[in-house]
Amino acid sequence: MKHNFGAGPCILPKEVFQEASQAVLDFDNTGLSILEISHRSKEFEAVVIETERLVRELLNVPHGYSVLFLQGGASQQFAMVPMNILPEGAKAAYLDTGVWASKAAKEAKKVGQVEVVASSSDRNYCYVPKGYEIPSDAAYFHFTSNNTIYGTEVFETPKASIPIVVDMSSDILSRNINVADYDLIYAGAQKNMGPAGVTLVIIKDDLFGKSGRTLPTIFGYEAHAKAGSMYNTPPVFSIYVSMLNLRWLKAKGGIAVIEQENIVKARTLYDEIERNPYFRGTADVADRSRMNVTFVMDTPELEAEFLALAKERNLIGIKGHRSVGGFRASIYNALSIGSINALVDAMQEFEEGKK
Template identity: 55%
Template sequence: METQVKAKVHNFSAGPCILPPEVLRKASESILELDNHGLSLIEMSHRSKPFVEIMEKARNLVRELLNVPDNYSVLFLQGGASLGFYISAINFMKNEGGKAAYTDTGTWSSGAIKEAKLLGEVITVGTGKDNDFTKIPKGYTIPSDADYFHITSNNTIRGTQVKEFPKSPVPMLCDMSSDIFSRKINVSDFDLIYAGAQKNMGPAGTTLYIVNKDKLGKTGRQIPSMLDLQKQEAKDSMYNTPPVFAVYGAMLTMEWMKSIGGIAELEKRNEAKAKLLYDEVDRNPLFKGTTAVEDRSLMNPTFVLTDESLTERFDKMWKEAGVSGINGHRSVGGYRASMYNALPIESVQVLVDVMKELENNA
């Protein structure tokens, strides 16, 4: 049964993310002692039976929650999605005449493109640059002679999200850092999914890789061991010492996901939270959304005040209401209310009430 604990603040942080209270409680207890083993989680061997079981359970929960096919490996590695930009490219781009196709939807996909260019030719098949990344590019053609196609599913800075993934004639790779586990996906549509844990999955420190084993080892290039997904898979995510606390936090969070009804229930909750906030943004004349309506992110709604002279008053009001973390990214300004899985709809209602109060007293 889900534990109800009143939050001290309403946490809209873009990452590290809000986590369920019961996850925080059990994770904190593990620092002193893990499950009566007499040792702290962070001081016991990663080769010990208790942690090996944690790693295995975490990987199995990913498989269960996302219905991962048997020919895919589930890995918990390090380096964040920013290292994933390079890992994804080096494991799929051919050594001789390598070529990859990317969509550019903002800061993070631009970073992925930059890393891939270190290894071979990169073709940008769709870009949102002309509209300041407020729309998701559509109607592009993915070249059939590319080694792979890369897409970013959700863009935390601009607040856009891919609603329908294209059919790719080549292996499709996806950075799902900020919306994995938030909605139903068909894993078999992708040959690699990677995601930093710190948005929807747990504390910062580990990165999830879900990879089609049949597509690895075909680049003809030498890959450094730590970046080689085949070698990592052969060692069950423990080629070196894994980030034990981050993996444990992810395991606990996925147990919570399962306990409340899995991805179907989370998607339902996330749609309700997004509707509540976007409806107020659209109704209230003091606010305006910043992205194309059809591409609005369920995870990271972005909006601005229509009258900037109200900024100081609005900021004071939401802070006094216990709202935290809604300032927009430093590169774009405005406001961003990140609403990851563990954020309760009651917190969204608090923010909406502040927006209404501002309108009533303007």
């Protein structure tokens, strides 16, 4: 068995793969593949409705928010957010906590003015800035709740008098959030929601048309909301697999249960990193991510050796991103504590071998 620590697209539950595989041959006893059914069929309409219902239920989405399934990932949201809610001449406020946060700001600058309120680039994004001011005259404030590359996470939602927009691509559905704290949440599905190819957007309806700009219909959130995410042909299979995965999460007990598991998984791994003299965490302790655990060696020459051992032990995808180096273990919802233990075992085996 392989332990998939990849950063995304990433591990999903085995049961989901099995059901999805079956549906590619025969979807819901229709005698047709999920890949050949019409998106307008009553069978697929039921899938979209259930997927939306599960998102609403699991995240406890309040009244007055739309739940959309779009395409183009977070990268397309970097553009759609300002196009939809940044009026001509107005400015937006961005928090810079890494490559993706910075890209979001850079793309927004192609649409309007951007003020970066704080940045942790001074220490290679190993922490989350605090104590910054959010300008009350900005159209909105944007931040990234989990920084996949650097292994930091924002657990406390910034308070502001202006709309708050968050890119939750890599930690949505991994912990309890209060949706009402945000005005717009977006997330590429390919971490905890489903496979690549679909993007979740949860938007407060009063943001529709807020920028006053004339946009092609497909780039406005409202058309998608009105059409129940069927304005154009949706990514049928990616939505279907997301539904299977959300069903799995619900059957497990929902966010409260998965959050406890994620806390235990992260603690187990961080504890070993702290204990083991060969490894060292890269993120400040207070801001350590529960989804992406980044760590290096004090003796970088040994890193290749540990990677080789990891490979032998079927630990996949733990090479760190080039911006941080070392290792990154992405420990999303579907990764079991058993896989964490397998990694910890390998770290201890490595230590033993050096004695």
